[in-house]
Amino acid sequence: MDVTAVDRSAVLGDTLLHRAAPASKLVAAGLLLGAVVTMDDPLVAAGLALSLTGAAAAVRLPLRQMLPLAAYPALFALVFAFAAAPGPATGALFVLKAVTAALAVVTLMFSTPYPQVFAPIQRITPTIVGDALLMTYRSLFILADKFADLQRAIRLRAGISARQPVRAARATTRALGGLLLYSFDLSQREYDILRLRGYEGGLRVSVHTSRDRSADGAALAYATLVLGVAVAFRVLPALAGYAWIATLAGALDLTVGLLIGRRTR
Amino acid sequence: MSHIHIPDGVLPWWLWLGGWALAFGLLALASREGARVESRRAVPLIGAVSALVLVSMATEIVPIAYHVNLTVIAGVLLGPWLGAISAFIVVLVLALLGHGGITVVGLNTLVIASEMAIGGALVRTGARAFGRTRIRPVAAVSTVVTLALTTTMLVGIVAIAGAGAATRETGALDAETLEFRNPFSGGVVSVGLLGGHDHEGETEEEHAEHADEGGLSVGRFAAVVYTLGPLGWLLEALVTAGVLGYVARVRPSLIFGAMRVEPQYPRYGDEHGRH
Numbered sequence: 001m002d003v004t005a006v007d008r009s010a011v012l013g014d015t016l017l018h019r020a021a022p023a024s025k026l027v028a029a030g031l032l033l034g035a036v037v038t039m040d041d042p043l044v045a046a047g048l049a050l051s052l053t054g055a056a057a058a059v060r061l062p063l064r065q066m067l068p069l070a071a072y073p074a075l076f077a078l079v080f081a082f083a084a085a086p087g088p089a090t091g092a093l094f095v096l097k098a099v100t101a102a103l104a105v106v107t108l109m110f111s112t113p114y115p116q117v118f119a120p121i122q123r124i125t126p127t128i129v130g131d132a133l134l135m136t137y138r139s140l141f142i143l144a145d146k147f148a149d150l151q152r153a154i155r156l157r158a159g160i161s162a163r164q165p166v167r168a169a170r171a172t173t174r175a176l177g178g179l180l181l182y183s184f185d186l187s188q189r190e191y192d193i194l195r196l197r198g199y200e201g202g203l204r205v206s207v208h209t210s211r212d213r214s215a216d217g218a219a220l221a222y223a224t225l226v227l228g229v230a231v232a233f234r235v236l237p238a239l240a241g242y243a244w245i246a247t248l249a250g251a252l253d254l255t256v257g258l259l260i261g262r263r264t265r
Numbered sequence: 266m267s268h269i270h271i272p273d274g275v276l277p278w279w280l281w282l283g284g285w286a287l288a289f290g291l292l293a294l295a296s297r298e299g300a301r302v303e304s305r306r307a308v309p310l311i312g313a314v315s316a317l318v319l320v321s322m323a324t325e326i327v328p329i330a331y332h333v334n335l336t337v338i339a340g341v342l343l344g345p346w347l348g349a350i351s352a353f354i355v356v357l358v359l360a361l362l363g364h365g366g367i368t369v370v371g372l373n374t375l376v377i378a379s380e381m382a383i384g385g386a387l388v389r390t391g392a393r394a395f396g397r398t399r400i401r402p403v404a405a406v407s408t409v410v411t412l413a414l415t416t417t418m419l420v421g422i423v424a425i426a427g428a429g430a431a432t433r434e435t436g437a438l439d440a441e442t443l444e445f446r447n448p449f450s451g452g453v454v455s456v457g458l459l460g461g462h463d464h465e466g467e468t469e470e471e472h473a474e475h476a477d478e479g480g481l482s483v484g485r486f487a488a489v490v491y492t493l494g495p496l497g498w499l500l501e502a503l504v505t506a507g508v509l510g511y512v513a514r515v516r517p518s519l520i521f522g523a524m525r526v527e528p529q530y531p532r533y534g535d536e537h538g539r540h
Contacts, residue, residue, distance in 0.1 A: 003323075006362065033273055033367055033368070036272075036273045037274035037278070038274070040274075069362060069363050070363050072363060072364060073272065073363055073364055073365065077272050079489070079493075080272070080275075080486075082489065083482075083485055083486040083488075083489035083490065084423060084481040084482050084485065084486040084489075085481070085482070086481070086482055094275060095272075097272040097273060097274050098272035098273075098366070101272060101273040101274070101366055102363030103363075105361050105363055105367065106362070106363045108361075109362065117361065121357070125289075125353075126296035127296070128300070128307060128308060128311075128350060129296060129350050129353065129354070131308045132307070132308050132311035132315065132350055132354055133357070133358075135308050135309055135311070135312025135313075136312040136315040136316050136319070136355075136358065137316075137358065139312045139313050139315075139316035140316040140320065140358070143313075143317060144320050144323070147320050169507075170507065172504075173503075173507030173508055173511065174507070176333075176335070176504065176507075176508050177511030177512050177515075178511075179317060180317060180512055181512065181516060183313040183314065183316065183317045184313065184516075186309075187309040187310045187312065187313035190308075190309035190312065190313070191305055191309050194305045194308065194309065195305055199305050199308075
């Protein structure tokens, strides 16, 4: 889970999606999650996953970094599908739902700086929760870097080796212990900074507006269309035999998206 | 498997919405209780500990689909109320990175907050009873007991979801015969947009039959998590014991400061208590 790659893309990227207002992207992500909740056909789910990948490729989001992150929940969904699904088609549906939902949120996070995503959450949660959320994300980068350094140092000293699992486990545990001590020192430093700055609760985030209205419209129209398709396949019995069309359309979206992404490069 | 890796759209809407409502109630209560701690101190502390839990969760043990959680350690360091806030933050950030569904954030918050509260309480009670020198075994046993309890909570959630979960074999493609079929022949009303089937007018036998066809297989799920789970519990127990033991040795005030655990060895004099 490379959190720094997500942040780098969200802050430094300049795709069509980056130019849309965070509020529009949050609503679009919500509509896409609505589609994931609604759909109950693996073929429709596959179509949506392909289409979303195509959309991300068309606006030139970093697919190589996004796809592993979106595929990560598939591993856990596979275990859940094996454990609880009543049949193979439902198992496939579980995995595809996990991947599609992950793709939707990962697309949001790769195109929107985290304070902008957290700002609406801050408004509906108690002050301490919203502030701690922002502080967590800040600390996450620092601790992730520190942990990577610690692991590298241990590996260089031959502390992590497959041949000596007990020694490796002991070294990793000490690294985590060291990280815990470091995280406490970090929180102490942050406390000092907050005290110096006269913090009394309530970190403010200035919300970005849209830099391109057409980007907002495109994101919302796409998400609404996807939700419409998912609802249609769920409620209209006449469409039941044509779910393969959704997969085909998704594959087409992916192809077109890849071509557009390559042409605009 | 301390928290739910259930994808969005699998659990019935009333269950995950109920989870969100309960989680918000818990957050409101936790914020009120947490306000007793100075917010300037609480905010960075929650941030640092939540980030630590997130970093540990990013390390996954592939064959058993398990990752270290450090939730018991977070419970020891933060206590139950600040722990509940940390649980929500951890689950939300994970969901935003594609790890765990957005709809199950509420339920996951309840499970992880319970894990932090129970784990923290067990370690504190154990340390008081057996002394700080036995922090490693106390931490290991507390972690196993806590994870067993929260895994049972997880099985309970899946059991509550049961046949109401949206897991119907309604795909147009029949995976067994590889033929296209019409699963909606019962009519549009029977589809049930956000929940399970509408079995109005069925006899009890028919209803039970349909429930077996479409619902989550709770028995199999329980069998799998109780088979794979203990491996994870053991790993987590070893890591928790190792980390708490290490911290207790190099900076005991972090763990025992808030606990007021009396040392089991003489405080003054040499190792035999002689002055």
